[in-house]
Amino acid sequence: MKIDSKNLGLVTKKFNEYFLVDLKHNKNYKNNRKFLCKVRKSINFKNKIIYVGDEVVIGQIDIKRKRAVIENLVTRKNLLARPSVANISNIYIICSVEEPQLNLSQVNKFLISAELLGVGVSLVLTKCDLISEKRKLFLIDKFANWGYQATTLNLYKPNNFKDLLAELKTKPCSIFMGPSGVGKTTVLNMIIPGLQNSTAKVSRKIKRGKNTTRNVELFSLSSNSYIVDTPGFNMQKLEIDVRFLPNLYSEIRRQVIDEGIKCKFRNCLHLNDKGCNLNKSFERYVFYKQMIESSKSHYYLNQED
Numbered sequence: 001m002k003i004d005s006k007n008l009g010l011v012t013k014k015f016n017e018y019f020l021v022d023l024k025h026n027k028n029y030k031n032n033r034k035f036l037c038k039v040r041k042s043i044n045f046k047n048k049i050i051y052v053g054d055e056v057v058i059g060q061i062d063i064k065r066k067r068a069v070i071e072n073l074v075t076r077k078n079l080l081a082r083p084s085v086a087n088i089s090n091i092y093i094i095c096s097v098e099e100p101q102l103n104l105s106q107v108n109k110f111l112i113s114a115e116l117l118g119v120g121v122s123l124v125l126t127k128c129d130l131i132s133e134k135r136k137l138f139l140i141d142k143f144a145n146w147g148y149q150a151t152t153l154n155l156y157k158p159n160n161f162k163d164l165l166a167e168l169k170t171k172p173c174s175i176f177m178g179p180s181g182v183g184k185t186t187v188l189n190m191i192i193p194g195l196q197n198s199t200a201k202v203s204r205k206i207k208r209g210k211n212t213t214r215n216v217e218l219f220s221l222s223s224n225s226y227i228v229d230t231p232g233f234n235m236q237k238l239e240i241d242v243r244f245l246p247n248l249y250s251e252i253r254r255q256v257i258d259e260g261i262k263c264k265f266r267n268c269l270h271l272n273d274k275g276c277n278l279n280k281s282f283e284r285y286v287f288y289k290q291m292i293e294s295s296k297s298h299y300y301l302n303q304e305d
């Protein structure tokens with residue numbers, strides 16, 4: 001596909017048959033980069049669906065009316081399944097330490113499903129004003145053992161947010177994912193000047209968020225750095241091919257790849273098989289085993305279909 005980079009844009013929002021597209025690298029439209037677009041009717045894309053995060057070529061640019069037409073779709077690097085967002089470079093799993101309470105099995109499911117995309121995965125713990133310093137350090141230590149250097153945030157300490165923003169600006173397109181009510185939109189409102197997206201108090205009765213954010217939207221942090229807010233949801237059963245699972249756990253990756261441990265069978269799932277040399281004394285091994293078991297039954301069910 002021949003691409004004219006002058007007219008290369010990024011889909012930042014999608015509604016019905018309309019797309020909001022930011023024109024990339026074009027000095028002529030510096031303060032005027034957002035265009036409302038439809039797909040050109042005669043275009044027959046191989047993959048017809050265009051997602052937020054997709055790079056597109058636009059034409060028929062009408063600067064006055066801020067309208068244009070999508071003429072081509074650039075091959076995407078990756079596509080996140082839920083929510084559907086293309087070309088993600090980094091996933092930030094956001095979880096609150098309280099309100100809603102931290103649920104380790106949920107955090108693990110989010111992390112593992114994020115690892116599946118094969119991009120950088122980070123963990124952010126919000127609402128640290130609701131726990132003691134001791135508990136915070138305990139959690140940081142726990143997640144370090146899981147292989148993640150958790151960022152801790154507290155609405156009353158704006159400096160933490162500055163550091164996070166500086167980090168996000170070094171990444172082309174990050175996404176915030178996590179349960180409802182953990183503070184994803186609050187964090188975005190803190191780091192993007194002028195942005196005042198809706199947030200809502202966590203329900204006292206059910207101690208859950210109220211699913212305040214409804215749409216997937218990409219916000220610009222700089223001319224080459226974007227961040228996506230997503231609606232919160234809880235992870236149900238993960239359906240991952242068991243053969244991929246060992247590689248998604250950093251504790252296993254470290255032993256197999258860095259330390260070069262070898263099991264008798266090349267495709268060892270590191271259960272209790274004879275000939276397995278994995279050191280299983282790490283906290284998430286229980287979650288790993290559960291995930292293998294539930295993925296296995298899913299895998300076999302599919303085989304019988």
Ligand SMILES: Nc1nc2c(ncn2[C@@H]2O[C@H](COP(=O)(O)OP(=O)(O)OP(=O)(O)O)[C@@H](O)[C@H]2O)c(=O)[nH]1
Nearest residue numbers: 155181182183184185186199200201211212213232
């Ligand atoms: N105490 C405390 N409350 C916070 C903090 N950060 C966010 N909140 C509160 O948490 C509530 C939910 O925040 P939202 O930003 O709406 O959460 P969300 O993750 O975007 O939720 P959905 O859009 O439903 O997925 C709001 O009332 C926030 O004020 C924090 O650091 N400390």
Ligand SMILES: [Mg+2]
Nearest residue numbers: 184185212213
């Ligand atoms: Mg939100």
Ligand SMILES: [Zn+2]
Nearest residue numbers: 263268270276
């Ligand atoms: Zn093994």
